[in-house]
Amino acid sequence: MRKRQAAHIEAPPQAPGQPRPNTCCLCWCGCCKCLWNEDRLERSERQTCTKMDSIEAAEEQHPSLDEVLSWSRSFEMMLRSLEGREVFREFLRSEYSEDNLLFWLACEELKKETNPTVVDEKARIIYEDYVSILSPKEVSLDSRVREGINQSLAEPSNLMYEEAQLQIYTLMHRDSFPRFLNSTVYRDLLANRRRTCLDT
Numbered sequence: 206m207r208k209r210q211a212a213h214i215e216a217p218p219q220a221p222g223q224p225r226p227n228t229c230c231l232c233w234c235g236c237c238k239c240l241w242n243e244d245r246l247e248r249s250e251r252q253t254c255t256k257m258d259s260i261e262a263a264e265e266q267h268p269s270l271d272e273v274l275s276w277s278r279s280f281e282m283m284l285r286s287l288e289g290r291e292v293f294r295e296f297l298r299s300e301y302s303e304d305n306l307l308f309w310l311a312c313e314e315l316k317k318e319t320n321p322t323v324v325d326e327k328a329r330i331i332y333e334d335y336v337s338i339l340s341p342k343e344v345s346l347d348s349r350v351r352e353g354i355n356q357s358l359a360e361p362s363n364l365m366y367e368e369a370q371l372q373i374y375t376l377m378h379r380d381s382f383p384r385f386l387n388s389t390v391y392r393d394l395l396a397n398r399r400r401t402c403l404d405t
Contacts, residue, residue, distance in 0.1 A: 267288070292390060305345075311334070312370040315328060324361055
């Protein structure tokens with residue numbers, strides 16, 4: 206499977222027999238240092254940033270106090286926020302359930318895809334990474350949903366994981382999210398944002 210993923214990663218030509226550097230995965234969330242991700246980030250920065258913008262973008266971005274407070278009122282608001290997802294992911298990592306969020310994000314990316322070849326590839330990658338009983342990152346799905354996915358693999362679609370994604374969303378919302386709001390990760394961030402507001 207990893208051979209198929211590596212084929213999509215563009216890199217400078219290498220001498221024959223030499224391994225290509227940084228070809229770890231087709232990361233769904235952009236957390237790794239894969240060449241495809243670095244190239245994508247560089248291209249988007251070149252296209253949208255002026256010299257002054259790039260200097261400001263180099264400074265670390267922090268969510269505002271209002272944004273951090275909005276997360277406590279709405280799980281959906283937190284998931285829509287890049288910073289919210291990162292903080293929530295940090296919390297989930299501490300509970301060994303980060304794969305739930307990664308699966309949900311992978312399904313979101315699949316829904317946006319329209320090219321049938323890419324849909325087929327991404328659907329199989331999601332299956333192998335999160336749904337297969339052989340996967341080390343298997344997410345917790347009930348047998349009915351898992352069987353539906355197994356049947357859908359014959360003709361994958363960009364919506365084939367919709368029911369599974371809803372189950373994982375519900376699990377994160379009802380189970381992980383309340384613990385996140387009471388965690389030191391969230392409370393420390395909130396206290397930090399409040400201090401920053403008082404200092405200004």
